Structures are given as C-alpha cells and as structure tokens.
Amino acid sequence: MAALLAPRRGKALSQALSAAAASPCPLSSLLPASSTAASSTWHSARRPFSTTHARGSKLGRTPLSIPPGVEVLMGEPKTLRSATSYKPVVRKTITVKGPLGTLNLDVPEFVDLVQSEEDKTATLSVRDPNAKEQKEMWGTSWSYLSNHITGVSEGHTAIIRLVGVGYRASVEQRGAKEEYPGQKFLCLKLGFTHPVEVGIPKGVTVTTPSLTRILLEGPDREVLMSFAGVVRKWRPPEPYKGKGVFINDQTIKLKQKKIK
The missing domain is CATH 3.90.930.12 (Ribosomal protein L6)
Incomplete structure (x- = not known):
C-alpha cells in the first residue's frame, strides 16, 4: 500500500515546487507588519546629503x-x-x-x-x-x-581664606631670601612647628585685611592663581573637619568618620 502512494506524493511535491517558482512571493510578505513599517520609517528619516561647512570656535570668533x-x-x-x-x-x-x-x-x-x-x-x-x-x-x-x-x-583679584584654629597670615620682608630687590614674603602659621614663608612673585600685591584673609591683586591672572595654588598646597582642605586653605568661593563636602 505504501509503495502505491509513494509516486503520487512525489508528483504532488514536484507540482507544488513548480508553482512556487512560477509565481515568486515577495520577501516583504514573509515579514511581520511591524518590521516593514519600521524599515520604511528608517528610510524616510534618513537625512539627505548636506554641504554645510563646519563652523569654527564660537568663543574665538567673538570680538x-x-x-x-x-x-x-x-x-x-x-x-x-x-x-x-x-x-x-x-x-x-x-x-x-x-x-x-x-x-x-x-x-x-x-x-x-x-x-x-x-x-x-x-x-x-x-x-x-x-x-x-x-x-x-x-x-x-x-x-x-x-x-x-x-x-x-582693571586687574585680577583672588581671596585666600585660612580655616583652622591658630591659622594666621602676615606679609613681611626677609632680606636674606630675596629673589629680586624689594621682594616680600607671605608668612603663614598653619599648625606646623615652624612658620611657612612663601615668596611673593613680581607683579603680585599681597595684603592681609584680617589675620585669616589674604587678598591677592595683579594684572597677570595666570601668575596670580599659580601663587594662590602654591599657598593652598601647604594645607589643602580636608574633608573631615573642614580645615585648610581655601581659594575664593571654594568649598568642600564634609565626610563622616568611620566608627568601628
């Protein structure tokens, strides 16, 4: 019985394949509707070729x-x-x-x-x-x-704040340590066993309106802020007690001590 049905099955299969070859089915009909819609949207969303020139620095071209x-x-x-x-x-x-x-x-x-x-x-x-x-x-x-x-x-200015018990600042002269005639030194008491003396560079004027405030003035901002960074390097702000040397509006986020 199986031998009699085998030729018929083979003939039916060959007829189905020939019919499919005669009328090919488009690929889009085999895909879900959502994928075809997304593909058409992507093609329509593509930007055309642009000939706009790259613009230069917005800051640099400002008068x-x-x-x-x-x-x-x-x-x-x-x-x-x-x-x-x-x-x-x-x-x-x-x-x-x-x-x-x-x-x-x-x-x-x-x-x-x-x-x-x-x-x-x-x-x-x-x-x-x-x-x-x-x-x-x-x-x-x-x-x-x-x-x-x-x-x-107009000149540039910077304010240095000393935060800490016993921190003090004063401007004095140290003749033996002068790098140029008339150089003054910023003398700091920052909790060390010895005072800290920092030479004031040329073009920078340093005054102390109060014992814990230092006012820097000068025409060259780079030299001014570099000198302020040298002063802060002696006592950078620490995050547990909030003590240290602060420049202008600098703040620091306090941390809680780890208790074992």
Missing part, C-alpha cells in the same frame, strides 16, 4: 572690546623653543599695554589679529577653522588675550 588706554599689538613670527618638547616652534607675540602694566602673550603662527579702530575691538582668526589643533588654540588664545586685556585695565 574683544578694548577699553580706553589699552593698546594691543601683534609682533612678527619668531622661532622659540617649546617649553614641553624643547623643539623649535614658530610663535607670534601679542603685546598688551595698559594703565596697570604690560603683558606678552605667545600664540601659534596660524593665529592672526584684526583690530577695528571705529568699534575699538580686536578679533582673532586662524588660517583653517576646520583643523582640530587650530580650532582648539583659537578659543584658548582668545581666553588668554581676554584675561590680559582685563588685567592691564
């Missing part, structure tokens, strides 16, 4: 306002030795003169300066705004130049 009495000059390119790799590099020097002094800023050779006498503004530009290095240095040079203009016209 800088030049206050009255301030003069900004850019020198010719010159070869200097890099401070990190000690290799020769080409730099331009921007000189900023004002009532409070003169500051120099070294910028890469691809940075240019354009001034407007009518608007009393200065604008920085670079040769290739799409280059990564030039785009980064564009904004960095703008920030340094802005600080220099503010420094020679």
Whole structure:
C-alpha cells in the first residue's frame, strides 16, 4: 500500500515546487507588519546629503572690546623653543599695554589679529577653522588675550581664606631670601612647628585685611592663581573637619568618620 502512494506524493511535491517558482512571493510578505513599517520609517528619516561647512570656535570668533588706554599689538613670527618638547616652534607675540602694566602673550603662527579702530575691538582668526589643533588654540588664545586685556585695565583679584584654629597670615620682608630687590614674603602659621614663608612673585600685591584673609591683586591672572595654588598646597582642605586653605568661593563636602 505504501509503495502505491509513494509516486503520487512525489508528483504532488514536484507540482507544488513548480508553482512556487512560477509565481515568486515577495520577501516583504514573509515579514511581520511591524518590521516593514519600521524599515520604511528608517528610510524616510534618513537625512539627505548636506554641504554645510563646519563652523569654527564660537568663543574665538567673538570680538574683544578694548577699553580706553589699552593698546594691543601683534609682533612678527619668531622661532622659540617649546617649553614641553624643547623643539623649535614658530610663535607670534601679542603685546598688551595698559594703565596697570604690560603683558606678552605667545600664540601659534596660524593665529592672526584684526583690530577695528571705529568699534575699538580686536578679533582673532586662524588660517583653517576646520583643523582640530587650530580650532582648539583659537578659543584658548582668545581666553588668554581676554584675561590680559582685563588685567592691564582693571586687574585680577583672588581671596585666600585660612580655616583652622591658630591659622594666621602676615606679609613681611626677609632680606636674606630675596629673589629680586624689594621682594616680600607671605608668612603663614598653619599648625606646623615652624612658620611657612612663601615668596611673593613680581607683579603680585599681597595684603592681609584680617589675620585669616589674604587678598591677592595683579594684572597677570595666570601668575596670580599659580601663587594662590602654591599657598593652598601647604594645607589643602580636608574633608573631615573642614580645615585648610581655601581659594575664593571654594568649598568642600564634609565626610563622616568611620566608627568601628
């Protein structure tokens, strides 16, 4: 009986395969409706080709306002030795003169300066705004130049707070330790067995309105904050009692002691 039915089954199978080949079924009909809808949505959501050019540094292309009495000059390119790799590099020097002094800023050779006498503004530009290095240095040079203009016209300030029992500060002279004529020293009592004496760099004026407050003033913000960091290094703020040397509005989150 099985032998008689075998040819019929083979014939039926061959007929089904030939019918499927004659009328092929589209692939989309074999997929669920949700997948086909998602595929069509993805194709329609693709953005067309764009020819928009990459924009440069938003900070770097902002014009800088030049206050009255301030003069900004850019020198010719010159070869200097890099401070990190000690290799020769080409730099331009921007000189900023004002009532409070003169500051120099070294910028890469691809940075240019354009001034407007009518608007009393200065604008920085670079040769290739799409280059990564030039785009980064564009904004960095703008920030340094802005600080220099503010420094020679108004000056920069920083306040150091001494928090701790017995912490004191005073400004004194130590003739034997002077690095330049007339140098003064910031003398600190920070809980050590000996007082701490920190030499005040050139261009920085230090006063003590109170025993636990130190006022720093100067045209160069980088030198000012670097000196403040040197002072804080002697007693960094600690998180358990909240004692230490704080700069400006610096705070620290207190921790609870672990009790065994």
